[in-house]
Amino acid sequence: MRICFVLLSLLALTVILIPGCSGVGEESYSSSWTTLPASVEKNDADMADPTAELKMTVLPAQASVQNENSVPVSVSLVGSGSADMELQVAMSSVLGGKFDPEKGEFNNGSFMTTYTAPADVTGSNEIVALAGSLLATSAIQILPKAIVAYQVQVVPADLTLGRQQTTSLTVKVTDSNGWSVNDSDVILTSSLQGVFGSTTGTTENGAFTTTFTSGDTSGNCKISATAQGTSGAATIVISVVPEITIIPTLNPAAAGSTQQVSVKVTDERKQPLNGVKVFITSSNGGAFASTTEETGDDGFACFEYTAPAGVGVVSDKLIVQALGLSASADMVLQ
DSSP states (O other): OHHHHHHHHHHHHHHHHHHHHOOOSSOOOOOTTSOOOOOOOOOGGGSOOTTTTOEEEEEESSSEEETTOEEEEEEEEESTTGGGOOOEEEEEETTOOEEESSEEEOBTTEEEEEEEOOSSOOEEEEEEEEETTEEEEEEEEEEOOOOOOOEEEEEESOSEEOTTOEEEEEEEEEOTTSOBOOSOEEEEEESSSEEESOSEEEOBTTEEEEEEEEOSOOEEEEEEEEETTEEEEEEEEEOOOOEEEEEESOSSBOTTOEEEEEEEEEOTTSOBOSSOEEEEEESSSOEESOSEEEOOTTSEEEEEEEOOOOTTOOEEEEEEEETTEEEEEEEEBO
16 A cells, blocks of 8 residues: 555656656746746847947037138948948037038938038037937037238339320239138229229229329329228329420510510420419519419410519520429510
């Protein structure tokens, strides 16, 4: 009886152990008292994000930029497979400004754009790049725009001119760095009579070119040009070579008599000069109603002259000055 009981107990234990250890069937099981792991099934939601191993960086070419100035900005993807990723990146800035382009795709893991700072905002700014779930930022300082000093230079082709002669005239506009300034409005004036081909214009490649034709007035002619709120000047010497002719009404003349003396002023081409001041004097006591007159359109200035009278006075000399030159005429008295 005792032997039978032992045999039945061993048989029951064997039946209990067989299901826990066998590999029968398509499924496997585990229990807390076994060393076999449980089987886990994975679905698409459990797959890792392909950008999880990527890192994005933003790098402006310089740490600061002035108002309205531009700076290149590079955005890069770093990580395995970054060169093959097709991601759209969009740019923005905390303090405003513009990007060109504002968005685009990475090319071999790189995206290039240009940032232009706003015109009226300064301070510490942050450039932001967003691509999918990736976000990157970079700090850049916006500084006030530097005050630019401009220079205006007037360059005539000739520094001396005769009456009504023409020369080429160039106005050059540059900034404080010596760079040419384009599309700058230019205004021209002259201190003496003269005519410009155009008194106004706009610079192209930093220069504006026109002509200047002198008038009938001799002297130092100051040509002034104004652009970008500043001015420059050059001096052209207008050298009119006059000819002075003294024409008394009577010669010989009676001592003590009064007559008209005409003075004609012409240029080197015998053309009358208008508006020329003429001064006249006498070397031997003659008198004039006025010693200063101005030439008219015909180039003549007229004087009322009274010949000297006295014992032994037989002649007088009339001396005329105009345009820096002088001429004289001998009067015979009877």
